[in-house]
Amino acid sequence: xxxxxxxxxxxxxxxxxxxxxxxxxxxxxxxxxxxxxxxxxxxxxxxxxxxxxxxxxxxxxxxxxxxxxxxxxxxxxxxxxxxxxxxxxxxxxxxxxxxxxxxxxxxxxxxxxxxxxxxxxxxxxxxxxxxxxxxxxxxxxxxxxxxxxxxxxxxxxxxxxxxxxxxxxxxxxxxxxxxxxxxxxxxxxxxxxxxxxxxxxxxxxxxxxxxxxxxxxxxxxxxxxxxxxxxxxxxxxxxxxxxxxxxxxxxx
Amino acid sequence: xxxxxxxxxxxxxxxxxxxxxxxxxxxxxxxxxxxxxxxxxxxxxxxxxxxxxxxxxxxxxxxxxxxxxxxxxxxxxxxxxxxxxxxxxxxxxxxxxxxxxxxxxxxxxxxxxxxxxxxxxxxxxxxxxxxxxxxxxxxxxxxxxxxxxxxxxxxxxxxxxxxxxxxxxxxxxxxxxxxxxxxxxxxxxxxxxxxxxxxxxxxxxxxxxxxxxxxxxxxxxxxxxxxxxxxxxxxxxxxxxxxxxxxxxxxxxxxxxxxxxxxxxxxxxxxxxxxxxxxxxxxxxxxxxxxxxxxxxxxxxxxxxxxx
Numbered sequence: 001x002x003x004x005x006x007x008x009x010x011x012x013x014x015x016x017x018x019x020x021x022x023x024x025x026x027x028x029x030x031x032x033x034x035x036x037x038x039x040x041x042x043x044x045x046x047x048x049x050x051x052x053x054x055x056x057x058x059x060x061x062x063x064x065x066x067x068x069x070x071x072x073x074x075x076x077x078x079x080x081x082x083x084x085x086x087x088x089x090x091x092x093x094x095x096x097x098x099x100x101x102x103x104x105x106x107x108x109x110x111x112x113x114x115x116x117x118x119x120x121x122x123x124x125x126x127x128x129x130x131x132x133x134x135x136x137x138x139x140x141x142x143x144x145x146x147x148x149x150x151x152x153x154x155x156x157x158x159x160x161x162x163x164x165x166x167x168x169x170x171x172x173x174x175x176x177x178x179x180x181x182x183x184x185x186x187x188x189x190x191x192x193x194x195x196x197x198x199x200x201x202x203x204x205x206x207x208x209x210x211x212x213x214x215x216x217x218x219x220x221x222x223x224x225x226x227x228x229x230x231x232x233x234x235x236x237x238x239x240x241x242x243x244x245x246x247x248x249x250x251x252x
Numbered sequence: 253x254x255x256x257x258x259x260x261x262x263x264x265x266x267x268x269x270x271x272x273x274x275x276x277x278x279x280x281x282x283x284x285x286x287x288x289x290x291x292x293x294x295x296x297x298x299x300x301x302x303x304x305x306x307x308x309x310x311x312x313x314x315x316x317x318x319x320x321x322x323x324x325x326x327x328x329x330x331x332x333x334x335x336x337x338x339x340x341x342x343x344x345x346x347x348x349x350x351x352x353x354x355x356x357x358x359x360x361x362x363x364x365x366x367x368x369x370x371x372x373x374x375x376x377x378x379x380x381x382x383x384x385x386x387x388x389x390x391x392x393x394x395x396x397x398x399x400x401x402x403x404x405x406x407x408x409x410x411x412x413x414x415x416x417x418x419x420x421x422x423x424x425x426x427x428x429x430x431x432x433x434x435x436x437x438x439x440x441x442x443x444x445x446x447x448x449x450x451x452x453x454x455x456x457x458x459x460x461x462x463x464x465x466x467x468x469x470x471x472x473x474x475x476x477x478x479x480x481x482x483x484x485x486x487x488x489x490x491x492x493x494x495x496x497x498x499x500x501x502x503x504x505x506x507x508x509x510x511x512x513x514x515x516x517x518x519x520x521x522x523x524x525x526x527x528x529x530x531x532x533x534x535x536x537x538x539x540x541x542x543x544x545x546x547x548x549x550x551x552x553x554x555x556x557x558x559x560x
Contacts, residue, residue, distance in 0.1 A: 016514075017383035026384055098352065099361045127379050127495070130362050133322065133352035142426035143322050145349045148489070158430070163345040164443070164498070165262065166490050169430040170321065176426075182479075182496060183489055218361040222374065222387040230521060233542035239555040242527065245543050251504045251525045252471065252560055 001115035001152075001174075002057045003046040005080065006105055007039040009064055009071040010125045023223040026125075028092045035071045038120025040078075042180045044187040045150060046118050047079035054152050055116075057081050061108055063101050065089050069203065076198035077190030083203040084108060088215050095126055100208070100215040102134035107211035109139060114175065116157065121146050121179040132179035142172035145179045253282030253372065256332060258341035258350065259300050261288050261320075266296035267344070269444035272303050272406035274342035277399040279305035279407070280369045281338045286310070286413075289328060289420070291318030301413040309413050314420035319429035320346045326353040327421040333358055333394065337372070343398035351398050360392035367403040381495040382518030401443065402501035402522050435490050442474040442491065447504045450476030450493055450520070451486065454509020454530060454549060458486045463553045464508055470557050476500065476520075478510045494519035509549045512537030529553065 011017065012032040020027050035043075049055040060075040062068035063086040072083035086104055088096050109117065119132035136143035144150075144159035148167065151158040152174075161168045162181045172178075190198070208215045236242045246252045255278045260267035266288065278284045284305055288297040289312040297311035310332070316324045329350070333339060339354060341347035343365045355362035367385070368376035374389045375397060442448065449471060451464035461481075468475045477487035479494050493500055495518040505523035510516060512528070512535055520526070521540050528541035531548050538544040545552060 011380070017380045019384045026380055097361055099356060099359075102356060125380060127377075127381065128352075128362065128364050129348050130352035130355070130364060133349065134356035134362075136322075137326065137353040137356035140424070142424075143349075143353065144427070145322070146345060161345075162489060163432075164490070165432070166435040167433040168319070169433075170319075170427050171430055172427040182483075218392050219363065219388040219390055222389050224379075224384050224386050227378070227382060227385050227521075230526075230540045230542075232539075233526070233544060235538070235544045235546065237545075239545070239547070239552055239559060242543055242545050242556065243559050246504075246525075246527070246560075249525055249542075 001055050002059060002112060003049060003055050004109060004112060004114040004117045005039070005042050005046045005058060005060045005075065006101070006117070006119055006131065007043060007060055007062050007071050007075050008036040008123045009033050009062060009068040010036045010123055013037055013124065019224055019226045023225060025093050025221065025224045033067070035074050036120050036123045038122060038180060040187040041182065041184050042118035042120050043075045043078050043080060044185050045180060048185065049152065050079070059084065059112060059114065061086065061105065063088050063096055063104055065092050072203060073198050074190065076201045077195040078188060079194070082201060084206060085203060086206045086208060088208045096215050097217050097219065098128050098130035098134055099218060100213060101131050102138055103213045104208055104211050105135045106138045107213065109135070116175060117177045119177065119179045121181050132177045136177040142176045144170055144172045144176060146181045147178050148181050148183045150178060150184065254336045255282045255284045255338040255340060256329070256336040257284050257286045258329065258347060259286045259288045259296065260342055260344050260346065261290045261293055261296040264290055264292035264295060266299040268299065269406055270342040270344055270401050271300060273401040273404040274340060274399045275303050275305045275407040276404040277366070277369055278338070278340045281372055283307040285336070287312065287329070287332070289317045289325065291315050297415050301415050302409045302411050304408045304411045306411055306413045309415045311415060311417050312420050316423035317420055319432070320350070321427050321429060322349045322353050323426045324420065324423040325350045326357060327424060329354045330357045331421040336394070338395045338397065340397045340399060342401045347398050351396050355396040358394055358396065360394050360396055361390065363388060363390065363395065363397040365400045366397050367400045378518065381515050383514060400499060402499045435488060439468060440472070440474045442476055443498050443500055445474035445502050447471045447473035448476050448493070448500050448502045449473045449506045449508065450478065450510060451481055451508050452478040452510030453480035453484060455481060455486055461486050463549070467506065467553055467557050470560055478513070478516045480513070507537050507541070508553060510537055511535045512540065
């Protein structure tokens with residue numbers, strides 16, 4: 001079985017996000033970019049399935065600016081076999097929407113015929129939490145979102161999902177789309193020899209036109225603003241003072 | 253202009269708070285028809301009919317809809333979609349599972365986690381873990397939107413909408429429910445609690461989390477945790493408050509031993525009153541706290557339990 005893993009290049013988890021003064025978006029120029037943390041978990045899971053002998057090939061895909069190539073190389077260094085880069089934007093500020101991404105992924109899935117697509121549950125930039133579900137819909141496949149445990153048994157996948165009330169376990173028919181949550185695994189770091197080896201692994205470059213997909217956004221971004229700041233509070237000196245302040249405020 | 257709202261129904265019961273908050277958001281868009289579906293949903297439908305602002309309730313009962321599996325639920329919504337310009341739901345994990353699937357089947361974008369309604373096409377939503385608020389205008393004919401419940405007040409009761417029974421759509425039969433592991437607790441539910449007490453990495457161990465629980469019980473509060481505390485194994489994952497966990501906005505939020513990482517703040521900064529107890533006076537949590545106390549939590553929390 002082949003596994004397809006879409007990965008997104010996003011602002012690094014540790015970088016402080018700055019909203020541009022003109023309200024046009026978040027400043028991404030000269031900012032450290034990395035693989036979306038949820039996608040690292042899906043790459044790791046795919047590699048573990050391969051190491052367990054349940055998967056023959058791990059193909060990673062990234063859709064975005066040309067520099068997403070670096071993100072794909074990271075996935076290859078972790079252990080993915082081959083990569084597909086779909087150059088869909090010239091400017092890093094142009095975020096391709098989940099619907100367009102899902103359509104491109106559908107075309108790639110039709111070509112590659114994976115038994116499983118492993119996605120991160122959301123990207124930490126647009127926080128949409130949609131691509132995996134949308135791809136499953138377009139394929140007419142089952143979906144298992146927010147996975148904290150995944151087991152492949154024959155032609156089915158048994159998935160434990162993190163839901164509001166606790167955990168839900170479902171069984172889905174393969175082929176399927178699984179979106180992964182934080183506690184599924186801890187992604188490995190790529191070793192230096194593997195980083196060197198990754199440079200020689202195959203990486204195909206494509207465009208949305210190759211797949212006949214229009215990537216025009218359906219949502220126009222009217223403005224991007226800083227969230228409202230909370231007004232400064234006060235420091236109390238003791239538990240007694242805290243209790244009396246809370247009583248004054250009617251909070252207890 | 254008509255709105256179809258997917259009510260939150262769990263095991264036949266209406267999650268009133270989440271649904272009523274989404275109704276507040278949805279009624280700004282037009283007449284709200286609420287859809288209650290499940291293996292049993294009639295009682296939820298009756299409860300939903302009483303929410304102010306609900307004009308009509310549709311009840312679909314079918315074993316296939318029993319555990320809110322995405323495929324049959326999305327198929328049902330899509331079969332009804334023709335009559336509605338907006339398809340909305342509270343942004344619960346169930347709705348986040350189902351709505352993007354619905355949107356793709358309708359060939360429209362989904363608007364996830366909307367925190368504000370500007371007009372019928374235009375919504376505000378947090379991005380970058382709440383570090384920015386984006387206003388987006390949809391060019392799609394149909395809008396599929398989930399609402400972040402913490403930013404809307406719950407609609408009241410007193411309505412008496414008509415209830416109509418409908419049949420489920422054909423089940424694509426792609427998935428099967430196996431089991432739910434629901435966290436048993438006598439405490440209020442985290443996302444709708446009036447008071448939340450959360451512990452962070454500073455609590456130091458699973459055993460010492462009992463301190464947090466004691467304070468929570470004293471205040472009749474739900475218990476929360478930071479991602480650091482969950483990742484360290486001090487607290488179960490369904491207690492996690494933050495961008496990747498639950499978003500809460502109680503009347504009182506007490507953060508104990510939590511430094512205040514951006515992703516945690518995104519999950520609680522809409523709380524009305526925030527109290528922070530931390531021994532590090534530089535902790536970013538103090539920048540959002542109404543009342544900050546620099547103290548060792550192991551002495552301050554027991555003292556607080558005693559004096560409250």
